[in-house]
Amino acid sequence: MVRPSCDKLNVKRGHWTAEEDAKILAYVSKHGTGNWTAVPKKAGLRRCGKSCRLRWTNYLRPDLKHESFTPQEEEMIVRLHAAIGSRWSIIAQQLPGRTDNDVKNYWNTKLKKKLSEMGIDPVTHKPFSQILADYGNIGCFPKPETRTGPLNRDLKNAFMSRSEHNYPLPPQGFFMTTMASPPEVEPTQDSLLNDYENNNNSMDLLVQLQAIKLVTESSNFLNKGTGSSSSSSSPSSSICSTAAQEKSLQSFNWRDFLLEDAFLPADDPQKQETMVEFSAKDFRNQMQKNVIPQSHINNETTTATQINNGVQGKECGVVPSSGFLASSSSDSSFVEAMLDLDNEMFLEFPDLLEEPFYI
DNA sequence: AAGCTAGACAACCGCGTTCCG
DNA sequence: TCGGAACGCGGTTGTCTAGCT
Structure with a gap:
């Protein structure tokens, strides 16, 4: 116009x-x-x-904050960006007193750079080394017509069930349950968004946005004819999972801030089913991790030390599912703590240091 | 002191969506 | 139902400032 x-x-x-x-x-x-x-x-x-x-x-606007971002806000931005991408207005809605412009500028000038310095691609939230590894595996994709389809169907089933019941959060076992009884009508992005309008809950919103993202990216990926439930490297990180990632869900891990990307076994249908089961649980867990409870945000006593403990597995079952708790009382920011974790990661996986990567 | 550069952030632009007559 | 106006959003650009040479 x-x-x-x-x-x-x-x-x-x-x-x-x-x-x-x-x-x-x-x-x-x-x-x-x-x-x-x-x-x-x-x-x-x-x-x-x-x-x-x-x-x-x-x-x-009188309700705006003009002071610098807190570590908690940094954490929120990184998590939400990992979950929904550059939907700045939605991210800003979760940060009282911040505008989409504030968040966008802060991301572009600070957080993006810091993540890059950590070896994490700020776009995909994956380690650069993994991106390169994925790149090398692109040639392994089977033909599109070999796709059996259970992954996408299960995902849609999960969305549909959530929409029907209007859950504030996906309940435990939610995805596993819905997969057992597939609905007949597929949800659309519109229906999901309309559902949000009827239940303006930020947690719910994020669940739906991730669902939208997953559906969109899955369909885009499949439409391109390169994907397969059996071996695709789908950007919809939470769909697929590995046993290692399952393990990581038990406590905080630096991987929580990455969008996982696993390859399902291409040759073994039984393995595929197993992996899909993992993916459903992983998706649910990812939802819970990517949405930070207010009580979590308000926590002002947790320090980077606790985070490290979580990485080392000492805090299993103690650290909240949302994982990282940044300190607001010390000078060390969330990202700085992540740098510490990054160092730990290299200690844990020294091979990564030997793999040169080029940007 | 002057010039240069990078970082921070305010503001703009273009496009899609929503509203309304 | 349609078209124009208003609004909202994300990407990009412009401007200011501090630090460095």
Whole structure:
């Protein structure tokens, strides 16, 4: 649609002055927000209405925080980005006082860089070494027509059941149960989103968003004709799992911040079924891990030491399923703690140090 | 002191979606 | 149902500032 852009309306651009801010604040306090196109005229500003709205939503809103991000917020951003990607507005909704622009900028300037320094691809949340390994396995894909389909069907069944029951969170055994009784109607992204509107629960939202992501990425992957339930390297990380990843679920592990990507055995149907069972459990666990309870966020006593203990398996069953608890009382940020864990990882898997990777 | 560079973040742009007459 | 206006979102660009040479 063609509409007059701001640059054709002889409007002022660039940074806002205190005087302009005062005009916006005065206008909003008197009339409230809404109909931003009328705001410049009514407030006596030579600005585009869109620009006024942005200034208000990103800077002037009274509920905004202007201090730097806390380790807990960093953790939340990383987890949510791993779960749903760059849906900044959704991520920002989980961080009171932060805007999507704040989160996006913080990700682009700080977190992305830090993850890269840790050897983790900020896009896929996988170690660079694994990406390269996956790259080498691409040639192993079977032909698309060999796909039997249970993986995708089971995933959809799980989504459907969640939608029917409107669970705040997938209950224990949820995915296993739903796989036993496949529904007849497949859910769509729309139905999932509509469901969210009826039950505005952030946990629920994340479950659904991950489901959407998984469905989207699975279908994209399959549509490209390169995927197979038996050996695909699907980006829908949580679908597939390995025994090692199952083990890692028992306590915090640096891997919690990676999107796992496993290869199902291509030649053994029995193994495939087993792997699909793992995938369902893994998916449920991933949901629980990727959504951080408020009590977790408020925890201000846990330190990086505890995290390390978790990695070493000393805290199995004690560390919450959501895993990492960053300290807000020390200077060490979440990412710094992750760097420590990264070092531990290399101690645990010295082979990784011997594998050069190129970016 | 001047010039350069990188980091941080505010602001803009274009496009998709929603609303409404 | 349709079309235009408004809104929302994610990606990108612009600007400012601190640090370095």
